[in-house]
Amino acid sequence: MGNRKRVAERRKTRPAVLGGVIAAVLAGAGGAAVYALYDGGTPAGDATRAAAAEKKAKTGPLTAAEVSTAARAFLTAWQQGRVADAAAATDDAKAAEALLTGVVKDARIEDLTLVPGTPAGNKVPFSVKATVAYEDTGKPLAYDSALTVVRRAGDGEPRVDWHASVVHPALADGDRLVTGEAGTPPVKALDRDGGEITAAKYPSLGTVLDGLREKYGKTAGGTAGVELRVVRGKESKEKKLSDKTLLELREGTPGTVRTTLDPALQAAAEEQVAKRARASVVALRASTGEILAVANSGHGFNTAFQGSLAPGSTMKVVTSSLLIEKGLASVDKKHPCPKYFSYGGWKFQNDDEFEIKGGTFRASFARSCNTAFISQAPKLKNDDLTKQAQQVFGLSMNNWSVGVPTFDGSVPVQSAAPMAASLIGQGGVRMNPLNMASVAATVKTGTFHQPYLVSPSVDGRRLATASRTMSAATLAQLRELMSYTAASGTAAQAMSGLGGDAGAKTGSAEVDGQEKPNGWFTAYRGDLAAAGVVQAGGHGGDTAGPIVAELLRQGG
Missing domain, CATH: 3.10.450 (Nuclear Transport Factor 2; Chain: A,)
Structure with missing residues (x-):
């Protein structure tokens, strides 16, 4: 009283x-x-x-x-x-x-x-x-x-x-603040070794913990408490943002959810992104899709899982698999890389307007020659890249079931100049580090394994699958391209000293009104695949590259 x-x-x-x-x-x-x-x-x-x-x-x-x-x-x-x-x-x-x-x-x-x-x-x-x-x-x-x-x-x-x-x-437009008995009990999240995951220990995981509670709170065995929380509105729900607890007035009893996160790699990922503004990274086990680490230097939005950004030249991994399958490119065959190439009314060029005279596709991939890919646009159908991304890499179908909200990439069917731009990861193509880490993992293993943070055995959910795999010949060439790029191309500096079975691809994505491009990097080494982006950072090899490479080094 x-x-x-x-x-x-x-x-x-x-x-x-x-x-x-x-x-x-x-x-x-x-x-x-x-x-x-x-x-x-x-x-x-x-x-x-x-x-x-x-x-x-x-x-x-x-x-x-x-x-x-x-x-x-x-x-x-x-x-x-x-x-x-x-x-x-x-x-x-x-x-x-x-x-x-x-x-x-x-x-x-x-x-x-x-x-x-x-x-x-x-x-x-x-x-x-x-x-x-x-x-x-x-x-x-x-x-x-x-x-x-x-x-x-x-x-x-x-x-x-x-x-x-x-x-x-913490509020986005359309959200509300509500105090009362929480409809969803809290959860105690564990890493793969059984250690407790908290936002205090791993600042990047605040949004991940919110997502885990939303997905598993009612089934993990806990009881609800009384809280002040953010209740998401229509726009936030469309962006897959989870409700968020701001203040606990009366404690609930948490249920337990075990994740696939590796505590050592997660700590390393947090340390690496903290060195740069607007940096995000994801690392996963290539052979299974288990997510081992996810981190963002900005903790308010999980760009690593939910970002929707043009991936730039890292998309050339997907495009190369398409061109090789269609016989439009081959590792050691001559391939055009002019300074400029016009298509659909747009004039495309290479970074610093370089050209490779009499070069091979290997050279064009390693130096990230834009026109080498744009020049093949007249020979492609408008939906070729979309089908390749969906059927081989499991992207752009909005059906991943990771355990928390994610954006699964988008490769829309386009025509004319936007279609050509999509071949180099611009146009309407949108990805995030989770998507691009999965691309590297697919190249490493030859088969798409949908990434996941919580094992499907926990709740019996079905993971997404791809409808087909690349031929052995295509896969071998794609691995050779990424391996050469890691050793002698634009990714060589970042990947220096790693050794072993490794491959990489850099990327720089132009953004309207932004002075520097977003820097991208995707790579694999052994059974570890990772990808990162540094927004407005500049070239991917200099910005996202060291972040990704350090995780590959520590995870090896």
Whole structure:
């Protein structure tokens, strides 16, 4: 009863306001300016808006004062529980009011204190402290967030650019915060050796743990507790994002799920991606598809499993298998590699506009000659690459059952120039490190083994299969191409010193509006296959290459 009474009394109080005002230090032009968020402060009302509408819309960069005033209006109103006023201080009042109302009614968040930080341009960071109260239980909640001020369309007035992430950085637009009895019990995830997997130990695995709970929580033998959690909306579900626990008010009893992760390789993967921004890597056992490690330097989204990025020249592994099967290329036969090749109205070129005169397909693959592949587009059908990716490599069918959400690659049927671009991993082709590690594994073993994180024996699920394998002759040539590239081509520096039965392919994927390309690398050594990407990093051999090679070294 004592706890219940204290929580009830707390609910009757108004949100905390220090000394009647909330002091905030916000940076202004030429130094720091001190502002006070006073009780009763509101954004512009209807009359003010009407008057402003008669004036010419404001344009130009926002001033420091405009940023500070807009941020102050929003944060003051939100802290004081004036939801409509807080929503009016944004550029999407309807969406803002719906989510902010839910923070109180559904998330049971109260006693809110918001402390703004120093702005960086139009962005204002702020800290959040509050209490989450449910029945006779209350727990403190603290986190950091940020808002951005923009000019509102139409009148140019400064307003908070509304996104759900303003309320909490774990929220995507359309998501909600809910406190209550969790519908899904927690899980205790184990590595292949029986050690417990936690996000504290392996920061990259937070989203993986969320996915494991969503998939196995109801069948792993646990009981649900009471939690504040992110409940995903339609857009997030389409992206296969899992619900996420933010605060546990009453512990549930976790069930147990064993994974295929190797603790030593996982630790190495975490260490490697931490060296570069926006890096992701996956390592798996080629002969079985067991996922041994997955890591991302950014922990909010699992790019390694769910990314959808143009794979650049690493896709040439798949394309080469197609060209060899069709008799359009052979390792030691002459093959064109001009500076330029035009097809479908597009003019394609090689990196630094190089050419190989009188060279073989081996030389073109090892140096990653774009035009060597584009030049074969006139001899191919629009669906040839799509069929090759699906039938031989098990990609682009959206049927992998890994144990957590994944994106299984996409190789759409295209025509003309986009079809030609797809041959070099551009156009509409989209992959992630999991997909490309699987490609390397298929070359190593000769057969597609769908990657998995939880053994299918746990729940009796069926893994995806490919409808056919490459001929022995094609497979032998493909292995020779990747082996030569690892020893003497664009992958040689990264793979130096590894030795053994190894093969690799580098890639660089151009992205509109991005100064440097995404760097890709896929490789195998022994029974280990791995792939990585460093977004906006530059050439794959210099960026993703060392990450992948180190895992192959440690896993060997």
